[in-house]
Amino acid sequence: MNAVIQRVRGWSIRDAGILLVFLALVFGLWLVSPGHHFLSVNNVLLILVQTTINGILAMGMMFVIISGEIDLSVGSTIGLAGVVAAMLAHPGEYPVIVPILAALLVGALVGLLNGIGVAYGAIPSFIVTLGTMTAVRGLALIVSGGAPIFNVSETFEAVASARIGRFPVMAIYLLVIFLVCAFVLRRTVYGRRVYAVGGNPVAAEVSGVNVKRSKVSVFVIAGLLAGFCGVLLASRTISGAPTAGESYELDAIAAVVIGGVSMSGGRGRASGVLIGALMIAVIANGLDILGIDANFQRVVKGAIIVTAVLLDVKARRRK
Protein backbone atom coordinates (compact mmCIF):
# COMPACT_ATOMS: atom_id res chain seq x y z
CA MET A 1 0.00 0.00 0.00
CA ASN A 2 2.77 2.35 0.93
CA ALA A 3 4.49 1.53 -2.30
CA VAL A 4 1.35 2.47 -4.20
CA ILE A 5 1.09 5.81 -2.43
CA GLN A 6 4.73 6.38 -3.05
CA ARG A 7 4.21 5.73 -6.74
CA VAL A 8 1.24 8.05 -6.94
CA ARG A 9 3.24 10.74 -5.15
CA GLY A 10 6.06 10.11 -7.57
CA TRP A 11 3.84 11.50 -10.27
CA SER A 12 4.58 15.15 -10.66
CA ILE A 13 1.99 17.78 -11.59
CA ARG A 14 3.42 17.61 -15.07
CA ASP A 15 2.88 13.83 -15.47
CA ALA A 16 -0.72 14.24 -14.44
CA GLY A 17 -0.89 17.28 -16.72
CA ILE A 18 0.08 15.35 -19.80
CA LEU A 19 -2.42 12.62 -18.93
CA LEU A 20 -5.14 15.27 -18.59
CA VAL A 21 -4.22 16.82 -21.93
CA PHE A 22 -4.34 13.38 -23.50
CA LEU A 23 -7.71 12.55 -21.98
CA ALA A 24 -9.08 15.91 -23.04
CA LEU A 25 -7.90 15.29 -26.59
CA VAL A 26 -9.50 11.85 -26.64
CA PHE A 27 -12.73 13.21 -25.19
CA GLY A 28 -12.80 16.06 -27.71
CA LEU A 29 -12.28 13.73 -30.65
CA TRP A 30 -14.91 11.35 -29.30
CA LEU A 31 -17.39 14.26 -29.11
CA VAL A 32 -16.83 15.55 -32.62
CA SER A 33 -16.23 12.27 -34.48
CA PRO A 34 -19.24 11.22 -36.55
CA GLY A 35 -21.42 8.85 -34.49
CA HIS A 36 -18.88 9.05 -31.63
CA HIS A 37 -17.03 6.56 -33.73
CA PHE A 38 -13.60 7.60 -32.43
CA LEU A 39 -13.85 5.38 -29.35
CA SER A 40 -15.31 2.34 -31.07
CA VAL A 41 -13.46 -0.87 -30.18
CA ASN A 42 -12.16 -1.21 -33.71
CA ASN A 43 -10.81 2.30 -33.82
CA VAL A 44 -9.16 2.02 -30.41
CA LEU A 45 -7.41 -1.19 -31.53
CA LEU A 46 -6.39 0.60 -34.73
CA ILE A 47 -4.87 3.44 -32.74
CA LEU A 48 -2.85 0.91 -30.73
CA VAL A 49 -1.56 -0.63 -33.97
CA GLN A 50 -0.68 2.78 -35.34
CA THR A 51 1.11 3.70 -32.11
CA THR A 52 3.21 0.55 -32.03
CA ILE A 53 6.15 1.39 -34.29
CA ASN A 54 6.62 4.92 -33.02
CA GLY A 55 5.95 3.76 -29.46
CA ILE A 56 8.65 1.08 -29.57
CA LEU A 57 11.07 3.45 -31.24
CA ALA A 58 10.32 6.03 -28.55
CA MET A 59 11.07 3.51 -25.78
CA GLY A 60 14.59 3.11 -27.18
CA MET A 61 14.93 6.85 -27.62
CA MET A 62 13.86 7.30 -24.00
CA PHE A 63 16.87 5.33 -22.71
CA VAL A 64 19.19 7.43 -24.87
CA ILE A 65 17.66 10.77 -23.88
CA ILE A 66 17.48 9.93 -20.16
CA SER A 67 21.20 9.18 -20.28
CA GLY A 68 21.71 12.67 -21.67
CA GLU A 69 22.25 11.81 -25.34
CA ILE A 70 20.22 11.78 -28.58
CA ASP A 71 19.90 9.26 -31.41
CA LEU A 72 19.03 10.60 -34.86
CA SER A 73 19.88 7.36 -36.65
CA VAL A 74 16.91 5.19 -35.66
CA GLY A 75 14.80 6.16 -38.69
CA SER A 76 17.56 5.11 -41.08
CA THR A 77 18.10 1.93 -39.06
CA ILE A 78 14.44 1.07 -39.65
CA GLY A 79 15.08 1.44 -43.38
CA LEU A 80 18.19 -0.77 -43.45
CA ALA A 81 16.79 -3.38 -41.07
CA GLY A 82 13.55 -3.53 -43.08
CA VAL A 83 15.40 -3.99 -46.35
CA VAL A 84 17.61 -6.73 -44.90
CA ALA A 85 14.60 -8.46 -43.34
CA ALA A 86 12.58 -8.33 -46.57
CA MET A 87 15.51 -9.72 -48.57
CA LEU A 88 15.66 -12.74 -46.27
CA ALA A 89 11.88 -13.16 -46.11
CA HIS A 90 11.07 -14.34 -49.63
CA PRO A 91 8.68 -17.32 -49.62
CA GLY A 92 10.29 -20.71 -49.18
CA GLU A 93 13.79 -19.52 -48.36
CA TYR A 94 14.46 -19.21 -44.63
CA PRO A 95 12.33 -19.67 -41.52
CA VAL A 96 10.83 -16.37 -40.41
CA ILE A 97 13.16 -16.12 -37.43
CA VAL A 98 16.11 -15.52 -39.79
CA PRO A 99 14.97 -12.16 -41.20
CA ILE A 100 13.92 -11.06 -37.71
CA LEU A 101 17.27 -11.92 -36.13
CA ALA A 102 19.16 -10.37 -39.05
CA ALA A 103 17.24 -7.11 -38.64
CA LEU A 104 17.85 -7.10 -34.89
CA LEU A 105 21.54 -7.69 -35.54
CA VAL A 106 21.66 -4.79 -38.00
CA GLY A 107 19.97 -2.55 -35.45
CA ALA A 108 22.26 -3.62 -32.62
CA LEU A 109 25.35 -3.06 -34.77
CA VAL A 110 24.31 0.47 -35.70
CA GLY A 111 23.60 1.11 -32.02
CA LEU A 112 26.97 -0.30 -31.00
CA LEU A 113 28.71 1.93 -33.51
CA ASN A 114 26.83 4.97 -32.18
CA GLY A 115 27.62 4.03 -28.61
CA ILE A 116 31.32 3.51 -29.22
CA GLY A 117 31.56 6.80 -31.10
CA VAL A 118 29.85 8.67 -28.28
CA ALA A 119 31.42 6.94 -25.28
CA TYR A 120 34.94 6.18 -26.45
CA GLY A 121 35.34 8.66 -29.32
CA ALA A 122 33.94 11.42 -27.10
CA ILE A 123 32.06 12.84 -30.09
CA PRO A 124 28.72 14.53 -29.31
CA SER A 125 25.89 12.06 -29.94
CA PHE A 126 24.13 14.55 -32.20
CA ILE A 127 27.11 14.39 -34.56
CA VAL A 128 27.79 10.65 -34.34
CA THR A 129 24.17 9.73 -34.99
CA LEU A 130 23.82 12.38 -37.68
CA GLY A 131 26.67 10.59 -39.41
CA THR A 132 25.22 7.10 -38.99
CA MET A 133 21.77 8.41 -39.97
CA THR A 134 23.21 9.48 -43.33
CA ALA A 135 25.51 6.51 -43.85
CA VAL A 136 22.95 3.88 -42.84
CA ARG A 137 20.35 5.37 -45.17
CA GLY A 138 22.96 5.16 -47.92
CA LEU A 139 23.60 1.51 -47.06
CA ALA A 140 19.86 0.78 -47.21
CA LEU A 141 19.75 2.27 -50.71
CA ILE A 142 22.86 0.37 -51.82
CA VAL A 143 21.76 -2.98 -50.40
CA SER A 144 18.27 -2.69 -51.92
CA GLY A 145 19.47 -1.30 -55.25
CA GLY A 146 17.37 1.82 -54.71
CA ALA A 147 13.97 0.15 -54.95
CA PRO A 148 11.64 -1.56 -52.47
CA ILE A 149 12.16 -5.28 -51.84
CA PHE A 150 8.83 -7.07 -52.17
CA ASN A 151 7.51 -10.64 -52.42
CA VAL A 152 7.73 -11.63 -48.75
CA SER A 153 6.32 -14.84 -47.27
CA GLU A 154 2.94 -15.02 -45.58
CA THR A 155 4.56 -15.94 -42.30
CA PHE A 156 6.64 -12.78 -42.46
CA GLU A 157 3.53 -10.78 -43.28
CA ALA A 158 1.83 -12.28 -40.23
CA VAL A 159 4.52 -10.91 -37.88
CA ALA A 160 2.74 -7.54 -37.91
CA SER A 161 -0.76 -8.32 -39.10
CA ALA A 162 -1.63 -11.39 -37.01
CA ARG A 163 -4.46 -11.10 -34.52
CA ILE A 164 -5.33 -13.04 -31.42
CA GLY A 165 -9.08 -13.02 -31.61
CA ARG A 166 -9.73 -9.38 -32.39
CA PHE A 167 -6.64 -8.20 -30.62
CA PRO A 168 -3.80 -7.18 -32.96
CA VAL A 169 -0.44 -8.72 -32.14
CA MET A 170 1.23 -5.35 -32.91
CA ALA A 171 -0.37 -3.92 -29.78
CA ILE A 172 0.98 -6.83 -27.74
CA TYR A 173 4.52 -6.07 -28.89
CA LEU A 174 4.07 -2.48 -27.80
CA LEU A 175 2.64 -3.37 -24.40
CA VAL A 176 5.27 -6.02 -23.66
CA ILE A 177 8.16 -3.79 -24.69
CA PHE A 178 6.68 -0.90 -22.71
CA LEU A 179 6.35 -3.03 -19.57
CA VAL A 180 9.88 -4.39 -19.89
CA CYS A 181 11.34 -0.91 -20.45
CA ALA A 182 9.36 0.56 -17.56
CA PHE A 183 10.52 -2.25 -15.29
CA VAL A 184 14.16 -2.00 -16.32
CA LEU A 185 14.23 1.77 -15.83
CA ARG A 186 12.44 1.91 -12.49
CA ARG A 187 13.20 -1.36 -10.78
CA THR A 188 16.71 -2.42 -11.74
CA VAL A 189 20.20 -1.27 -10.87
CA TYR A 190 20.84 -0.83 -14.56
CA GLY A 191 17.93 1.57 -14.85
CA ARG A 192 19.11 3.64 -11.90
CA ARG A 193 22.52 3.89 -13.55
CA VAL A 194 20.95 5.23 -16.73
CA TYR A 195 19.29 8.00 -14.73
CA ALA A 196 22.52 8.66 -12.85
CA VAL A 197 24.59 8.90 -16.02
CA GLY A 198 22.14 11.37 -17.53
CA GLY A 199 21.60 13.38 -14.35
CA ASN A 200 25.21 13.85 -13.38
CA PRO A 201 27.84 11.82 -15.22
CA VAL A 202 30.68 12.95 -12.95
CA ALA A 203 28.86 11.92 -9.80
CA ALA A 204 27.91 8.64 -11.45
CA GLU A 205 31.51 7.95 -12.38
CA VAL A 206 32.70 8.73 -8.87
CA SER A 207 30.13 6.42 -7.33
CA GLY A 208 31.40 3.56 -9.42
CA VAL A 209 29.15 3.54 -12.48
CA ASN A 210 30.90 2.68 -15.72
CA VAL A 211 29.58 5.68 -17.62
CA LYS A 212 31.07 4.68 -20.96
CA ARG A 213 29.64 1.20 -20.89
CA SER A 214 26.24 2.54 -19.82
CA LYS A 215 26.22 4.94 -22.76
CA VAL A 216 27.10 2.19 -25.23
CA SER A 217 24.31 0.05 -23.80
CA VAL A 218 21.57 2.68 -24.25
CA PHE A 219 22.49 3.11 -27.91
CA VAL A 220 22.44 -0.66 -28.40
CA ILE A 221 18.95 -0.78 -26.85
CA ALA A 222 17.77 2.01 -29.17
CA GLY A 223 19.32 0.29 -32.19
CA LEU A 224 17.90 -3.10 -31.29
CA LEU A 225 14.39 -1.68 -30.93
CA ALA A 226 14.80 0.27 -34.19
CA GLY A 227 15.81 -3.00 -35.88
CA PHE A 228 12.63 -4.60 -34.55
CA CYS A 229 10.61 -1.63 -35.82
CA GLY A 230 12.22 -2.24 -39.22
CA VAL A 231 10.85 -5.78 -39.19
CA LEU A 232 7.41 -4.54 -38.14
CA LEU A 233 7.26 -1.83 -40.81
CA ALA A 234 8.47 -4.19 -43.56
CA SER A 235 5.97 -6.80 -42.43
CA ARG A 236 3.16 -4.26 -42.18
CA THR A 237 3.77 -2.85 -45.66
CA ILE A 238 4.86 -6.27 -47.04
CA SER A 239 7.92 -4.62 -48.54
CA GLY A 240 11.30 -3.40 -47.40
CA ALA A 241 11.59 0.14 -48.73
CA PRO A 242 15.03 1.78 -48.45
CA THR A 243 13.31 5.08 -47.75
CA ALA A 244 11.12 3.63 -44.99
CA GLY A 245 11.31 5.23 -41.58
CA GLU A 246 12.49 8.58 -42.89
CA SER A 247 12.09 11.22 -40.14
CA TYR A 248 10.67 8.60 -37.75
CA GLU A 249 13.40 9.64 -35.31
CA LEU A 250 11.66 12.99 -35.01
CA ASP A 251 8.32 11.43 -34.10
CA ALA A 252 10.10 9.26 -31.54
CA ILE A 253 11.82 12.30 -30.04
CA ALA A 254 8.46 14.10 -30.05
CA ALA A 255 6.81 11.25 -28.14
CA VAL A 256 9.64 11.26 -25.59
CA VAL A 257 9.45 15.02 -25.13
CA ILE A 258 5.65 15.14 -24.94
CA GLY A 259 5.94 12.31 -22.42
CA GLY A 260 7.89 14.53 -20.07
CA VAL A 261 11.41 13.18 -20.44
CA SER A 262 13.87 15.98 -19.93
CA MET A 263 16.03 16.69 -22.97
CA SER A 264 18.94 17.40 -20.65
CA GLY A 265 18.79 13.88 -19.28
CA GLY A 266 18.25 12.22 -15.92
CA ARG A 267 14.48 12.54 -15.77
CA GLY A 268 11.43 10.89 -17.27
CA ARG A 269 9.32 7.75 -17.17
CA ALA A 270 8.12 5.12 -19.61
CA SER A 271 4.42 5.70 -18.91
CA GLY A 272 4.77 9.33 -20.01
CA VAL A 273 6.50 8.28 -23.22
CA LEU A 274 3.75 5.77 -23.96
CA ILE A 275 1.17 8.52 -23.57
CA GLY A 276 3.29 10.76 -25.80
CA ALA A 277 3.32 8.12 -28.53
CA LEU A 278 -0.40 7.48 -28.13
CA MET A 279 -1.04 11.21 -28.38
CA ILE A 280 0.76 11.45 -31.73
CA ALA A 281 -1.20 8.50 -33.13
CA VAL A 282 -4.47 9.84 -31.76
CA ILE A 283 -3.94 13.20 -33.45
CA ALA A 284 -3.29 11.59 -36.84
CA ASN A 285 -6.13 9.10 -36.51
CA GLY A 286 -8.62 11.63 -35.17
CA LEU A 287 -7.89 14.25 -37.78
CA ASP A 288 -7.98 11.65 -40.58
CA ILE A 289 -11.39 10.53 -39.36
CA LEU A 290 -12.59 14.12 -39.36
CA GLY A 291 -11.20 14.52 -42.87
CA ILE A 292 -8.78 17.29 -41.92
CA ASP A 293 -5.84 17.53 -44.25
CA ALA A 294 -2.41 16.30 -43.31
CA ASN A 295 -0.74 19.69 -43.43
CA PHE A 296 -2.98 20.84 -40.61
CA GLN A 297 -2.05 17.73 -38.62
CA ARG A 298 1.56 18.87 -38.66
CA VAL A 299 0.58 22.23 -37.18
CA VAL A 300 -1.35 20.54 -34.37
CA LYS A 301 1.50 18.12 -33.64
CA GLY A 302 4.02 20.95 -33.53
CA ALA A 303 1.83 23.00 -31.20
CA ILE A 304 1.45 20.05 -28.82
CA ILE A 305 5.21 19.41 -28.70
CA VAL A 306 5.93 23.00 -27.76
CA THR A 307 3.08 23.08 -25.25
CA ALA A 308 4.40 19.94 -23.60
CA VAL A 309 7.86 21.37 -23.15
CA LEU A 310 6.37 24.62 -21.92
CA LEU A 311 4.46 22.69 -19.25
CA ASP A 312 7.72 20.94 -18.37
CA VAL A 313 9.64 24.16 -17.90
CA LYS A 314 6.84 25.71 -15.82
CA ALA A 315 6.54 22.65 -13.60
CA ARG A 316 10.26 22.65 -12.94
CA ARG A 317 10.29 26.33 -12.00
CA ARG A 318 7.57 25.69 -9.50
CA LYS A 319 9.73 23.11 -7.71
Add this chain to the structure above:
Amino acid sequence: MRRLLAAVGVMLVAASLVTACTVGDFDGKTRIALVMSHMTNSFTTTVANAAVAEGRELGLEVTVFDGNSDAATQISQIESAVAQAYDGILVEPVSKEGIAPGLKAANEAQIPIATIVQQAEQQERAASYIGGDDTAAGELQMTQVVEAIGEQGAVAVLYGPMGSDGQLQRKAGYDAVLAEHPGVSIVLEQTANWDTAEALTVTENWLSTGTHIDAIVAQNDSMALGAMKALSNAGRDKQVHVSGVDATDDGVASIRDGGMAGTVSQDTAGIGALAVDTMDKLIRGEEVDAVNYTQAVWITIDNVDALDSDG
Protein backbone atom coordinates in the same frame (compact mmCIF):
# COMPACT_ATOMS: atom_id res chain seq x y z
CA MET B 1 50.32 11.69 -34.17
CA ARG B 2 46.64 11.00 -33.95
CA ARG B 3 45.83 14.35 -35.43
CA LEU B 4 48.31 13.87 -38.20
CA LEU B 5 46.76 10.51 -39.06
CA ALA B 6 43.31 12.05 -39.09
CA ALA B 7 44.46 14.87 -41.34
CA VAL B 8 46.10 12.45 -43.76
CA GLY B 9 42.94 10.35 -43.76
CA VAL B 10 40.76 13.34 -44.57
CA MET B 11 43.10 14.38 -47.37
CA LEU B 12 43.10 10.89 -48.84
CA VAL B 13 39.33 10.82 -48.88
CA ALA B 14 39.19 14.29 -50.41
CA ALA B 15 41.75 13.34 -53.04
CA SER B 16 39.86 10.21 -54.01
CA LEU B 17 36.68 12.26 -54.36
CA VAL B 18 38.39 14.79 -56.61
CA THR B 19 39.93 12.13 -58.84
CA ALA B 20 36.63 10.29 -59.02
CA CYS B 21 35.13 13.46 -60.43
CA THR B 22 37.82 14.57 -62.81
CA VAL B 23 39.25 11.36 -64.21
CA GLY B 24 36.55 11.08 -66.83
CA ASP B 25 37.72 9.27 -69.88
CA PHE B 26 38.68 11.73 -72.53
CA ASP B 27 38.96 8.91 -75.01
CA GLY B 28 36.72 10.74 -77.44
CA LYS B 29 33.56 9.03 -76.21
CA THR B 30 30.51 11.27 -76.08
CA ARG B 31 29.63 11.86 -72.45
CA ILE B 32 26.16 12.59 -71.12
CA ALA B 33 25.46 13.65 -67.55
CA LEU B 34 22.14 12.36 -66.21
CA VAL B 35 21.18 14.44 -63.19
CA MET B 36 18.39 12.62 -61.33
CA SER B 37 16.25 14.11 -58.56
CA HIS B 38 17.03 11.11 -56.35
CA MET B 39 17.75 7.41 -56.68
CA THR B 40 15.56 6.02 -53.94
CA ASN B 41 12.64 4.31 -55.63
CA SER B 42 11.93 1.90 -58.45
CA PHE B 43 10.77 4.69 -60.75
CA THR B 44 13.98 6.72 -60.71
CA THR B 45 16.29 3.70 -60.71
CA THR B 46 14.43 2.23 -63.68
CA VAL B 47 14.72 5.49 -65.64
CA ALA B 48 18.43 5.80 -64.87
CA ASN B 49 19.26 2.15 -65.58
CA ALA B 50 17.43 2.31 -68.92
CA ALA B 51 19.32 5.49 -69.83
CA VAL B 52 22.69 3.92 -69.03
CA ALA B 53 21.77 0.78 -71.00
CA GLU B 54 20.66 2.83 -74.00
CA GLY B 55 23.92 4.78 -73.83
CA ARG B 56 25.91 1.54 -73.92
CA GLU B 57 23.89 0.50 -76.96
CA LEU B 58 24.69 3.75 -78.77
CA GLY B 59 28.32 3.82 -77.65
CA LEU B 60 27.80 6.81 -75.34
CA GLU B 61 28.87 7.15 -71.77
CA VAL B 62 26.00 8.10 -69.45
CA THR B 63 26.99 9.12 -65.93
CA VAL B 64 24.24 9.28 -63.31
CA PHE B 65 24.25 11.95 -60.60
CA ASP B 66 21.98 11.64 -57.57
CA GLY B 67 20.46 14.99 -56.64
CA ASN B 68 19.37 13.76 -53.23
CA SER B 69 15.98 15.48 -53.62
CA ASP B 70 17.69 18.82 -53.15
CA ALA B 71 17.50 21.57 -55.76
CA ALA B 72 20.77 23.17 -54.64
CA THR B 73 22.66 19.87 -54.95
CA GLN B 74 21.23 19.46 -58.41
CA ILE B 75 22.36 22.92 -59.49
CA SER B 76 25.91 22.18 -58.28
CA GLN B 77 25.88 18.90 -60.19
CA ILE B 78 24.80 20.62 -63.41
CA GLU B 79 27.45 23.28 -62.89
CA SER B 80 30.19 20.71 -62.41
CA ALA B 81 28.98 18.76 -65.45
CA VAL B 82 29.32 22.02 -67.39
CA ALA B 83 32.78 22.61 -65.92
CA GLN B 84 33.84 19.10 -66.88
CA ALA B 85 32.66 19.72 -70.43
CA TYR B 86 30.12 16.95 -70.73
CA ASP B 87 28.68 16.84 -74.24
CA GLY B 88 25.10 16.90 -73.07
CA ILE B 89 23.08 17.10 -69.85
CA LEU B 90 19.79 15.42 -69.01
CA VAL B 91 18.08 16.59 -65.86
CA GLU B 92 15.11 15.31 -63.91
CA PRO B 93 14.32 18.46 -61.92
CA VAL B 94 13.82 18.21 -58.16
CA SER B 95 11.52 21.18 -58.55
CA LYS B 96 10.17 23.13 -61.50
CA GLU B 97 11.66 26.45 -60.49
CA GLY B 98 14.72 25.14 -58.69
CA ILE B 99 16.96 24.30 -61.62
CA ALA B 100 16.91 27.69 -63.39
CA PRO B 101 20.58 28.50 -62.54
CA GLY B 102 21.63 25.08 -63.86
CA LEU B 103 19.80 25.63 -67.16
CA LYS B 104 21.42 29.06 -67.45
CA ALA B 105 24.91 27.65 -66.81
CA ALA B 106 24.46 25.02 -69.52
CA ASN B 107 23.05 27.59 -71.97
CA GLU B 108 26.00 29.89 -71.43
CA ALA B 109 28.46 27.06 -72.04
CA GLN B 110 26.37 26.08 -75.10
CA ILE B 111 25.98 22.53 -73.84
CA PRO B 112 22.63 21.01 -74.81
CA ILE B 113 20.43 20.38 -71.78
CA ALA B 114 17.05 18.63 -71.73
CA THR B 115 14.56 17.93 -68.96
CA ILE B 116 13.05 14.53 -68.30
CA VAL B 117 10.04 13.30 -66.28
CA GLN B 118 9.13 16.86 -65.27
CA GLN B 119 9.33 20.11 -67.20
CA ALA B 120 11.13 23.12 -65.80
CA GLU B 121 9.41 26.42 -65.16
CA GLN B 122 11.85 27.94 -67.67
CA GLN B 123 11.39 25.09 -70.12
CA GLU B 124 12.31 27.41 -73.04
CA ARG B 125 15.90 27.29 -71.76
CA ALA B 126 15.93 23.52 -72.28
CA ALA B 127 16.34 21.97 -75.71
CA SER B 128 13.67 19.36 -75.17
CA TYR B 129 11.43 17.53 -72.70
CA ILE B 130 11.20 13.76 -72.54
CA GLY B 131 8.73 12.06 -70.24
CA GLY B 132 5.19 11.19 -69.42
CA ASP B 133 2.27 13.59 -69.47
CA ASP B 134 1.02 13.53 -65.88
CA THR B 135 -2.29 15.18 -66.69
CA ALA B 136 -2.94 12.56 -69.34
CA ALA B 137 -1.92 9.82 -66.91
CA GLY B 138 -4.40 11.18 -64.34
CA GLU B 139 -7.14 11.37 -66.96
CA LEU B 140 -6.50 7.81 -68.09
CA GLN B 141 -6.52 6.49 -64.54
CA MET B 142 -9.72 8.26 -63.51
CA THR B 143 -11.47 7.37 -66.76
CA GLN B 144 -10.76 3.71 -66.13
CA VAL B 145 -11.83 3.94 -62.49
CA VAL B 146 -15.10 5.69 -63.38
CA GLU B 147 -15.84 3.02 -65.96
CA ALA B 148 -14.95 0.18 -63.57
CA ILE B 149 -17.38 1.36 -60.88
CA GLY B 150 -20.18 1.94 -63.39
CA GLU B 151 -19.97 5.76 -63.57
CA GLN B 152 -21.60 5.96 -60.18
CA GLY B 153 -20.07 5.94 -56.73
CA ALA B 154 -17.71 7.18 -54.07
CA VAL B 155 -13.98 7.56 -54.64
CA ALA B 156 -11.15 8.11 -52.15
CA VAL B 157 -7.94 9.70 -53.39
CA LEU B 158 -4.40 9.28 -52.01
CA TYR B 159 -2.26 12.20 -53.15
CA GLY B 160 1.49 12.65 -53.45
CA PRO B 161 3.07 15.55 -51.52
CA MET B 162 0.58 18.42 -51.74
CA GLY B 163 1.71 21.06 -54.18
CA SER B 164 4.24 18.84 -55.98
CA ASP B 165 3.93 18.86 -59.77
CA GLY B 166 3.02 15.19 -60.03
CA GLN B 167 0.28 15.67 -57.46
CA LEU B 168 -1.16 18.79 -59.10
CA GLN B 169 -1.05 17.52 -62.68
CA ARG B 170 -2.45 14.07 -61.98
CA LYS B 171 -5.19 15.73 -59.93
CA ALA B 172 -5.92 18.08 -62.84
CA GLY B 173 -6.47 14.97 -64.93
CA TYR B 174 -8.85 13.53 -62.28
CA ASP B 175 -10.81 16.76 -62.07
CA ALA B 176 -11.27 16.94 -65.84
CA VAL B 177 -12.77 13.44 -65.89
CA LEU B 178 -14.92 13.94 -62.79
CA ALA B 179 -16.37 17.16 -64.20
CA GLU B 180 -17.98 15.04 -66.90
CA HIS B 181 -19.21 12.35 -64.51
CA PRO B 182 -21.36 13.95 -61.81
CA GLY B 183 -22.33 10.48 -60.54
CA VAL B 184 -18.85 9.92 -59.17
CA SER B 185 -17.64 11.99 -56.26
CA ILE B 186 -14.51 12.21 -54.14
CA VAL B 187 -15.67 11.44 -50.61
CA LEU B 188 -12.24 11.20 -48.93
CA GLU B 189 -8.89 12.66 -49.88
CA GLN B 190 -5.55 12.87 -48.11
CA THR B 191 -1.86 13.01 -48.89
CA ALA B 192 0.33 10.01 -48.14
CA ASN B 193 3.47 11.56 -49.65
CA TRP B 194 4.10 8.74 -52.15
CA ASP B 195 4.73 6.46 -49.14
CA THR B 196 3.38 2.92 -48.60
CA ALA B 197 3.34 3.04 -44.79
CA GLU B 198 1.58 6.42 -44.72
CA ALA B 199 -1.01 5.28 -47.26
CA LEU B 200 -1.64 2.18 -45.15
CA THR B 201 -2.35 4.27 -42.06
CA VAL B 202 -4.56 6.76 -43.87
CA THR B 203 -6.59 3.99 -45.49
CA GLU B 204 -6.99 2.19 -42.15
CA ASN B 205 -8.37 5.39 -40.70
CA TRP B 206 -10.73 5.85 -43.65
CA LEU B 207 -12.03 2.31 -43.33
CA SER B 208 -12.44 2.87 -39.62
CA THR B 209 -14.95 5.67 -40.27
CA GLY B 210 -17.22 3.26 -42.11
CA THR B 211 -17.57 5.67 -45.05
CA HIS B 212 -18.61 3.74 -48.13
CA ILE B 213 -15.87 3.64 -50.77
CA ASP B 214 -16.11 2.09 -54.22
CA ALA B 215 -12.59 2.89 -55.36
CA ILE B 216 -9.28 4.12 -54.01
CA VAL B 217 -7.36 6.17 -56.52
CA ALA B 218 -3.70 6.47 -55.55
CA GLN B 219 -1.38 8.82 -57.38
CA ASN B 220 1.41 6.24 -57.39
CA ASP B 221 1.77 2.50 -56.96
CA SER B 222 3.59 2.66 -53.62
CA MET B 223 0.53 4.29 -52.05
CA ALA B 224 -1.87 1.97 -53.89
CA LEU B 225 -0.02 -0.98 -52.32
CA GLY B 226 -0.42 0.55 -48.86
CA ALA B 227 -4.16 0.98 -49.47
CA MET B 228 -4.34 -2.59 -50.74
CA LYS B 229 -2.73 -3.89 -47.54
CA ALA B 230 -5.15 -1.96 -45.33
CA LEU B 231 -8.09 -3.35 -47.31
CA SER B 232 -6.85 -6.93 -47.12
CA ASN B 233 -6.21 -6.57 -43.37
CA ALA B 234 -9.84 -5.54 -43.07
CA GLY B 235 -10.96 -8.35 -45.37
CA ARG B 236 -12.33 -5.86 -47.88
CA ASP B 237 -9.77 -6.16 -50.68
CA LYS B 238 -12.27 -7.69 -53.10
CA GLN B 239 -14.83 -4.93 -52.60
CA VAL B 240 -12.80 -1.85 -53.46
CA HIS B 241 -11.18 -0.97 -56.78
CA VAL B 242 -7.58 0.11 -56.13
CA SER B 243 -5.34 1.68 -58.75
CA GLY B 244 -2.06 3.51 -59.00
CA VAL B 245 0.33 5.15 -61.44
CA ASP B 246 3.89 4.21 -62.53
CA ALA B 247 3.63 0.43 -63.08
CA THR B 248 6.47 -0.28 -60.65
CA ASP B 249 7.63 -3.89 -60.30
CA ASP B 250 5.76 -4.41 -57.03
CA GLY B 251 2.65 -2.69 -58.39
CA VAL B 252 2.66 -4.93 -61.44
CA ALA B 253 3.23 -8.00 -59.24
CA SER B 254 0.17 -7.04 -57.20
CA ILE B 255 -1.96 -6.74 -60.35
CA ARG B 256 -0.75 -10.13 -61.50
CA ASP B 257 -1.77 -11.63 -58.13
CA GLY B 258 -5.23 -10.13 -58.38
CA GLY B 259 -4.56 -7.37 -55.85
CA MET B 260 -4.53 -3.91 -57.40
CA ALA B 261 -7.03 -3.48 -60.22
CA GLY B 262 -4.83 -1.36 -62.44
CA THR B 263 -2.01 1.08 -62.89
CA VAL B 264 -0.92 3.61 -65.48
CA SER B 265 2.35 2.76 -67.16
CA GLN B 266 4.12 5.82 -68.50
CA ASP B 267 6.76 3.55 -69.99
CA THR B 268 9.28 4.28 -67.26
CA ALA B 269 12.20 2.54 -68.98
CA GLY B 270 11.16 4.16 -72.26
CA ILE B 271 11.69 7.60 -70.73
CA GLY B 272 15.33 6.80 -69.92
CA ALA B 273 16.02 5.33 -73.36
CA LEU B 274 14.21 8.06 -75.30
CA ALA B 275 16.01 10.71 -73.27
CA VAL B 276 19.41 9.37 -74.30
CA ASP B 277 18.30 8.99 -77.94
CA THR B 278 17.07 12.57 -77.99
CA MET B 279 20.24 13.89 -76.35
CA ASP B 280 22.34 11.94 -78.85
CA LYS B 281 20.51 13.73 -81.67
CA LEU B 282 20.92 17.11 -79.97
CA ILE B 283 24.67 16.56 -79.58
CA ARG B 284 24.95 15.67 -83.25
CA GLY B 285 23.08 18.86 -84.11
CA GLU B 286 19.87 17.25 -85.34
CA GLU B 287 16.42 18.79 -84.86
CA VAL B 288 14.31 17.30 -82.06
CA ASP B 289 10.77 17.97 -80.88
CA ALA B 290 10.41 20.37 -77.98
CA VAL B 291 8.18 17.88 -76.16
CA ASN B 292 8.48 14.09 -76.37
CA TYR B 293 5.71 12.38 -74.43
CA THR B 294 5.87 8.68 -73.75
CA GLN B 295 2.58 6.86 -74.15
CA ALA B 296 0.45 6.27 -71.05
CA VAL B 297 -1.02 2.77 -70.99
CA TRP B 298 -3.62 1.34 -68.60
CA ILE B 299 -2.33 -1.95 -67.17
CA THR B 300 -4.71 -4.55 -65.74
CA ILE B 301 -4.58 -8.29 -65.17
CA ASP B 302 -5.61 -8.70 -68.82
CA ASN B 303 -2.57 -7.08 -70.39
CA VAL B 304 -0.05 -7.28 -67.54
CA ASP B 305 1.87 -10.13 -69.13
CA ALA B 306 2.42 -8.15 -72.31
CA LEU B 307 4.26 -5.52 -70.29
CA ASP B 308 8.04 -5.58 -70.56
CA SER B 309 9.59 -7.02 -67.45
CA ASP B 310 11.44 -3.73 -66.99
CA GLY B 311 8.15 -1.84 -67.56
